[in-house]
Structures are given as C-alpha cells and as structure tokens.
Amino acid sequence: MTARGFDLWGVPYDGAANLGWPGCRDAPARVRQAPGWMAMRVQEGQVYSSDTQSLHAYPEDALRERGDVEVVAHDLMATLEACAAAVAGSVREDRLPLVIGGDDSLLYGCLKGFHDAHEGSIAILHFDAHLDLLDESRSQGRYSQSSGMRRALELERVSARNSIQVGVRNFNFPSSRRFIDEIGLAQLPASQFTRLGVEAEVKLIRARLAGADHVFWAFDIDVVDPAFAPGAGAHEPGGLTSRDVLDCVRLLAPLCEGFNIVEVNPLMDHHDMTSILAANLAFHMVVFGQQPAHPP
Ligand SMILES: [Mn+2]
Numbered sequence: 001m002t003a004r005g006f007d008l009w010g011v012p013y014d015g016a017a018n019l020g021w022p023g024c025r026d027a028p029a030r031v032r033q034a035p036g037w038m039a040m041r042v043q044e045g046q047v048y049s050s051d052t053q054s055l056h057a058y059p060e061d062a063l064r065e066r067g068d069v070e071v072v073a074h075d076l077m078a079t080l081e082a083c084a085a086a087v088a089g090s091v092r093e094d095r096l097p098l099v100i101g102g103d104d105s106l107l108y109g110c111l112k113g114f115h116d117a118h119e120g121s122i123a124i125l126h127f128d129a130h131l132d133l134l135d136e137s138r139s140q141g142r143y144s145q146s147s148g149m150r151r152a153l154e155l156e157r158v159s160a161r162n163s164i165q166v167g168v169r170n171f172n173f174p175s176s177r178r179f180i181d182e183i184g185l186a187q188l189p190a191s192q193f194t195r196l197g198v199e200a201e202v203k204l205i206r207a208r209l210a211g212a213d214h215v216f217w218a219f220d221i222d223v224v225d226p227a228f229a230p231g232a233g234a235h236e237p238g239g240l241t242s243r244d245v246l247d248c249v250r251l252l253a254p255l256c257e258g259f260n261i262v263e264v265n266p267l268m269d270h271h272d273m274t275s276i277l278a279a280n281l282a283f284h285m286v287v288f289g290q291q292p293a294h295p296p
Contacts, residue, residue: 003290005061006098007090010068013079016105016145020234023267028068028100030266034279047287056287063286076143080109087113098282101262107148107218110260115155120213123162124152128220129169129236133176160185162212164205167223167240190239198247209255216258221278229277231269242277249281253289
C-alpha cells in the first residue's frame with residue numbers, strides 16, 4: 001500500500017483575531033523551525049517512536065514543504081479563499097493538507113477547500129476550548145475566529161451528526177447551545193476528557209466519525225491547557241495536557257485526511273514551548289497518519 005503524503009502550508013494571518021491576542025501570524029515561521037529536532041532522528045527512511053517502541057516509515061516525500069499561502073492582510077475573504085485553494089490543491093494532488101495558521105477564522109477556509117475537493121460527506125473533528133459557533137456580530141462579522149465552525153457546518157456535505165468538538169470548556173453563548181441542539185452536533189468537554197482518559201475518549205470519537213466519508217481535523221492550540229501551551233490567542237484554564245493531545249494525534253491520525261493547527265502565538269509564548277508542541281503534533285500526524293484507517 002502506498003503511504004499517504006502530507007503538504008505543509010503556512011497561513012501567516014491574524015487579521016481576524018479581534019478577540020484575544022494577535023500574533024499568530026508569526027506561527028508558521030516559528031513552528032517550521034521546531035521540527036528539526038525530530039527530523040534529525042530520521043535514518044534511512046525510518047524513525048523510531050519511543051511511545052510505540054517501534055520503527056515507523058518516514059519516506060522522503062512524507063512531508064512536502066509548500067510555503068505560505070498568499071494572505072492578503074487587509075482582506076479576510078481573499079485570505080480564506082487563498083487558504084481554501086491551497087487545501088483543495090493538495091487534496092486534488094492526492095496529498096493531505098497540513099496547515100499551520102494563523103487565527104481560527106481559517107477553520108472555515110480549510111474546510112471550504114477540503115469540502116470542494118472531496119466528494120461525499122465530511123466530518124469535522126474539532127479540538128478547541130471554544131465552540132466557534134457564533135453566527136455573526138457587529139464587532140466580529142460573519143467570518144471571524146469565533147464563527148469558523150458555524151460557517152463550516154453550512155457547507156453542503158459537512159455532516160454535523162458525524163462531527164464532534166473535543167476539549168470545550170468554561171463558558172459560551174446560550175444561542176450556541178441552541179444551535180448545537182438544532183443540528184445535533186456533539187461535544188466531549190475537557191472536564192469529561194480528564195475523567196475518562198485518552199483511550200475511552202478516542203473510542204467515542206471514532207464512533208462519532210465513523211459514518212462520514214472524509215474527516216478534517218481542526219485543531220485550535222487553546223484546547224491544550226495554558227500551562228502546557230501558553231503561546232495561544234486566549235487562555236482558558238482547565239484544558240487538556242500535551243500528553244493527551246499527542247496521544248490523540250497518534251491514535252486518530254489514520255482516520256483524518258486533513259489537519260490544521262491554529263492560534264499558536266509566538267508573541268505570548270515562553271521559550272517556544274507552544275511552537276514546539278505544535279511542531280510535535282504535526283510530526284506525529286505525518287508519522288502516524290501515513291497509513292489510512294480505511295484503505296480505499
Ligand atoms: Mn479557541
């Protein structure tokens with residue numbers, strides 16, 4: 001079976017980060033510097049995983065560097081379109097898009113491209129402290145970092161009933177709760193995650209995603225507790241640990257055909273610890289995502 005290959009895209013854009021701290025435009029450059037630590041362990045097309053205690057293939061084209069998409073600093077819609085075009089381009093070349101944002105408005109841009117380039121139904125695996133289900137507001141408009149999931153769920157073949165939001169916590173809008181009930185979206189709150197543990201959570205997530213033809217994993221770094229990922233756009237205490245999310249990527253990567261990591265904010269970071277975590281998540285996705293869960 002041919003291994004799946006990933007395309008790394010950067011989207012250095014934080015024009016829609018009007019809540020929380022801007023600065024995630026610097027993430028693609030910073031996150032790209034970090035994987036050297038992992039990539040130097042590749043020998044003769046293999047890397048050793050200390051977690052699984054086994055060798056894993058890492059062929060030369062496992063991760064193709066595609067550079068940054070053409071963001072337009074003053075134009076959110078043009079930036080979302082550029083992001084969508086990059087993602088769609090990779091899918092059409094039979095590559096898996098791996099997008100480093102950028103703020104979380106890119107959730108919609110990524111899903112738009114993924115949706116347009118795939119046939120069949122699409123599930124969103126959404127790791128985030130927040131719901132991102134705001135319809136629109138005067139201060140944020142319709143396509144902000146708070147509305148990405150809402151807009152993505154409006155795409156024709158995105159299936160709310162196969163999608164799930166993981167690690168959500170603390171407080172959000174009553175109108176978002178009503179919308180969740182209306183469309184039948186599911187959540188695994190961070191509080192439950194800690195209680196159930198990774199293995200049980202992954203089982204629930206798999207069951208939810210099972211009915212969809214394709215899965216896109218949208219990952220806001222703020223799903224991780226600020227203690228482990230201080231370089232984020234906003235801090236929501238009580239989140240997942242870095243161990244939790246690394247295990248999730250290792251176990252769920254084979255199910256996913258697209259991945260983004262958004263809201264990594266080098267300006268708020270300490271000693272690059274959040275950029276290094278993001279690079280590790282991306283590297284885990286490439287190593288453990290090479291063989292699909294359901295071969296065609
Ligand atoms: Mn968030």
